[in-house]
Amino acid sequence: MPKFRLVNFNKYGNPRSRIIENDDPNYSPDLSQFGRGAFIEKYIENKEFKFKSSTSDYEYTTKVLGNKFSCNCPGYWRSYSRECKHVKEIKNKL
Numbered sequence: 001m002p003k004f005r006l007v008n009f010n011k012y013g014n015p016r017s018r019i020i021e022n023d024d025p026n027y028s029p030d031l032s033q034f035g036r037g038a039f040i041e042k043y044i045e046n047k048e049f050k051f052k053s054s055t056s057d058y059e060y061t062t063k064v065l066g067n068k069f070s071c072n073c074p075g076y077w078r079s080y081s082r083e084c085k086h087v088k089e090i091k092n093k094l
């Protein structure tokens with residue numbers, strides 16, 4: 001089930017977040033009830049994926065940290081958008 005992180009701010013401006021599960025991958029509740037500045041984002045658990053290189057014996061590691069992705073393959077560093085085929089593949093699966 002897709003998970004979301006709802007972040008809102010208490011009266012001192014400190015963020016509070018909680019994880020919500022919802023069947024709808026495009027879940028978007030009415031944020032006005034959570035106060036000014038509240039937002040919701042897709043929550044992705046930190047994960048690591050291994051991909052075998054198609055041209056060598058090397059194994060690449062693609063990491064998911066929050067909403068950030070990184071990979072240690074050459075395509076990742078070549079790509080201006082930092083989206084190698086591994087990152088794209090994982091994004092499609094999430």
Ligand SMILES: [Zn+2]
Nearest residue numbers: 071073084086
């Ligand atoms: Zn990669």
